[in-house]
Amino acid sequence: MAMFQNLLPWIVLVTLLVPTMGNKTSIGEKAASNDWEDAHATFYGDMGGSETMKGACGYGDLFRQGYGLETTALSTVLFNNGLTCGACFEVMCVDDPQWCLPNVGTIKITATNFCPPNWDPAPDHWCNPPQKHFDLSMPMFTKLAQAKAGIIPIKYRRVPCSKLGGVKFEFHGNPYWLAVLVFNVGGAGDVTSVRIRGSNTDWLQMSRNWGQMWQTGSKMVGQSLSFQVTTSDGKTLEFDNVAPENWQFGQTFEGGSNF
Template identity: 35%
Template sequence: MEGGSSFGQLLSLCLVVVVQCLVVSGGPIHRVADLHWYSATATWYGSPDGDGSDGGACGYGSLVDVKPLRARVGAVSPVLFKAGEGCGACYKVRCLDKSICSRRAVTVIITDECPGGYCSGGRTHFDLSGAAFGRMAVAGNGNQLRNRGEISVSYRRTPCKYPGKNIAFHVNEGSTDYWLSLLVEFEDGDGDVGSMHIKEASSTEWMEMKHIWGANWCIIGGPLRGPFSVKLTTLSTAKTLSARDVIPRNWSPKATYTSRLNFFS
């Protein structure tokens, strides 16, 4: 009986270790979804049925014009923009006026900042694409809702979901062997980035990248020699993911390199 009990305890310990190894590093998996709705205001910009901004303060460039971001983009006040660290976060936003709005919420991805006007003074404000704004209305009332201008809304965080896509790293224009700048694309789950590190193929050292603006990070050193592995940690729940040798030895500026990984959403 004692031998059987010891074996059972050992088996249980091994199962615990296996489960812990399967968890994304950075502690237990926490859900970024928030079940509580918070108060805010919202407006819209661009054309009435348009996709919103072309580019934006996060630096996603032409990605905002194509799926899965298309018509789901939104600018937010500094409270949610967080000096660029809020870029990539996803929110559900719903209109509170039951006379014209449906009960459904729209899911938007933060791609831009609105620093003045309705967004100033510490307010929590969403400036949505015309298409996203109109989708909060009862069918057929999109134009009437847009004519309201500023409206009261409620919002909450929600996990980002990019079906069929893995995290990609865009090498920004101007990058060299001595100044390398990266932009993260299609990050499931938290969507935001709290820190990034890079490792050269010939090294065991993870070198910290600096947040420069929007969703862009850089490292100064050199000469930097690829291929590079990239490790990123989310801002919201500190999940960590490492993409080994994701940027090849012969990398080039303005190229995008897709990993084989993504966070659990």
């Protein structure tokens, strides 16, 4: 299923880391409606979740980063070239009394990985476009249905992300460029823009390398750092002096607020 995490080694990637049933919820440009949509779900990995770690969004150890096993890989159309990384969804098993567990309600999950398409001839490749598909962690799948079902029909919708603590910034790179993994983002969850300001610079626009890895070619070592983060619903927060001037690569810093 979602084996894409093995296709993006860090040597490349570090070129740079219960809702209501109302009618409308504005979460992202393409998810203004809170109506349920149809899709299917499978699972990958085992109950321990070791095979769901890392992934195409760049979050690395999902336990350490706070996402745990409440995660999913998305099919091509939902993943949207990584722009949906960090978005949260509510999912329920429907229309399959043989496999859907009775009276279990819904689960809430965060997009952390990509379920790649398979172009070999076959009746169904669920992650190929234009199909909408969720490849859940096994613990999440078994909250909805029996594991031996393999695949189930579901309904899903975008929902706000609820995160503990502030937005977090993990630093990678070298003295000549900086890559920042932005994670633990609440609200819409998916980040569409990051700007950085050093104590000796004006605001600089960072470019998205992949997933939620953002990078700048400007030398930022030895400066205290501030950030402006914008999510897909257009909201922007400023995080002043997140990191002191003696910050180091590999460190993670937490902003004082969240969406």
